[in-house]
Amino acid sequence: MKTALVTGASRGIGREIALRLARDGFRVAVNYVAGEAAAKEVVRLIEEQGGSAFAVRADLGDLDQVDALVERIRLETGVLDVLVNNAGVSVHRHIEDETPESFDWHFAVNVKGLFFLTQRLLPLIPDNGRIVNVTSGVTRIAFPNAIAYSMTKGAVQTFTLALAKQLGPRGITVNNVAPGIIDTDINASWLRDNPEGEAHAASYHAVNRVGRPEEIADVVAFAASPQASFMTGTTLDATGGGNL
Ligand SMILES: NC(=O)c1ccc[n+]([C@@H]2O[C@H](COP(=O)([O-])OP(=O)(O)OC[C@H]3O[C@@H](n4cnc5c(N)ncnc54)[C@H](OP(=O)(O)O)[C@@H]3O)[C@@H](O)[C@H]2O)c1
Numbered sequence: 001m002k003t004a005l006v007t008g009a010s011r012g013i014g015r016e017i018a019l020r021l022a023r024d025g026f027r028v029a030v031n032y033v034a035g036e037a038a039a040k041e042v043v044r045l046i047e048e049q050g051g052s053a054f055a056v057r058a059d060l061g062d063l064d065q066v067d068a069l070v071e072r073i074r075l076e077t078g079v080l081d082v083l084v085n086n087a088g089v090s091v092h093r094h095i096e097d098e099t100p101e102s103f104d105w106h107f108a109v110n111v112k113g114l115f116f117l118t119q120r121l122l123p124l125i126p127d128n129g130r131i132v133n134v135t136s137g138v139t140r141i142a143f144p145n146a147i148a149y150s151m152t153k154g155a156v157q158t159f160t161l162a163l164a165k166q167l168g169p170r171g172i173t174v175n176n177v178a179p180g181i182i183d184t185d186i187n188a189s190w191l192r193d194n195p196e197g198e199a200h201a202a203s204y205h206a207v208n209r210v211g212r213p214e215e216i217a218d219v220v221a222f223a224a225s226p227q228a229s230f231m232t233g234t235t236l237d238a239t240g241g242g243n244l
Contacts, residue, residue, distance in 0.1 A: 001052065003027045003077040004224065007060060007117070008087025009042060010035035012184030013134065016217035017084055018042050022051035024221055026082060029073055033059045033087075060087050060113030061105065070120040080124040082224045085114045085156070086134040090149040090186055103148045110152035115159060128171040130224045133160050134216070135176040137239035141204065153178075157235060164233030173232035175223045180204065180239030182211040206241025 003026060009018040010032035018028045019042065028046060030053055032039035039055040046053040054076060058069035073080055089109045091102055118131065125131070135157050138150040157176050164174040181201040183191060190197045191210065202209045219238045222228055 001025065001027045002081040003029070003073075003079060004082035004084065005029040005031065005073055005080055005121070006084040006086055007031045007114075008033075010039040010055075012186065013179065013182060013213045013216045014084070014086040015042050016213040017086060017220050018053065019045060020214070020217040020221045021082065021084075021224065022046040022053055023049065024225070025051075027052040027054075027077060029053070029076065030055045031058055031060075031069065031087065033057065059109075060117060061108040063113070063116055066113055066117050067120065069117065070124075073121065074124060078124065079126055080121055080129070081126065082130045082132070083118065083121055083125065084132045084134070084220060084224065085118065086220075087113075088134065088136075088149075088152075088186075090146060092146045092190075093148065094145055095147050098148050106148045106152050107155075110149070111155045111159075114156060118159075118163070125172060128226075128229070130228070131160075131163070131167075131172065131174040132220050132223045133157075133174070133176045134220070135160075135178045135235065137178050137180045137204075137237070137242045139178060139235075140237070141239070141243045160235075161233050168232055171229065173223070173228060175228070175232060176235040177216060177219050177223060178235050178237050178239065179216045180211050180242045182213055182216060184213055204242050205239060206244045209240070211238070211240055 006018045008014040009030040043053040058065040135153040
């Protein structure tokens with residue numbers, strides 16, 4: 001059975017990616033940081049559908065926990081066919097309001113944790129493996145109200161480009177999936193139960209609606225599939241036609 005790790009898979013986009021990859025036949029490691037019950041529910045749903053999964057807690061902002069996550073994957077599966085770097089944190093702040101602490105936190109989780117998790121998992125990733133990094137439409141569409149967050153996603157996209165070049169000869173592909181505005185907890189405070197906010201968010205997208213987590217999972221599943229073997233170092237824009 002092929003194996004996949006999805007970081008931040010207890011909720012939102014990562015949850016749907018985990019469910020989808022399990023349906024595609026992967027044994028899935030469901031990473032979370034605080035949402036133990038939610039992660040266990042994802043595992044339960046996967047098992048109910050005849051799939052295989054396990055939950056694993058690790059705060060990607062803490063490199064000791066990153067190492068523990070790598071060790072757990074090594075013990076549980078030995079080989080990791082697909083790594084989906086999905087976990088991410090975001091606080092909406094303009095440059096005037098950003099603080100060094102919040103700036104560092106964004107980079108610790110979204111960039112440093114992702115970088116060293118990938119580095120330390122590389123020995124487990126076989127030839128023709130897949131790495132998919134969930135970035136964001138904010139690398140193409142300016143969102144000054146989330147400037148530090150946006151910078152982290154730009155850093156990840158540059159990481160993808162360089163790593164794809166290095167791993168290409170082994171058939172390992174590295175790609176970004178860049179979502180538009182999706183209905184998840186990350187946007188709950190301004191999107192949910194706020195028709196005005198929702199209409200404003202929808203107006204960014206050519207399809208004139210907010211995206212669903214499953215729609216991002218479908219794109220990630222393609223990038224993680226054997227069919228995506230001739231695509232690497234690129235960004236799949238899943239923004240519903242953001243700012244066309
Ligand atoms: N939603 C959007 O509109 C949107 C748009 C573009 C890009 N994205 C990107 O898509 C990814 C998923 O976003 P989402 O909207 O699904 O977010 P979400 O609903 O807020 O879920 C975040 C997930 O990441 C986990 N997580 C948070 N901090 C973590 C840490 N330090 N270590 C490990 N896991 C951590 C959470 O685990 P717990 O449950 O344990 O807290 C949860 O499973 C992120 O990279 C985000 O930047 C989202």
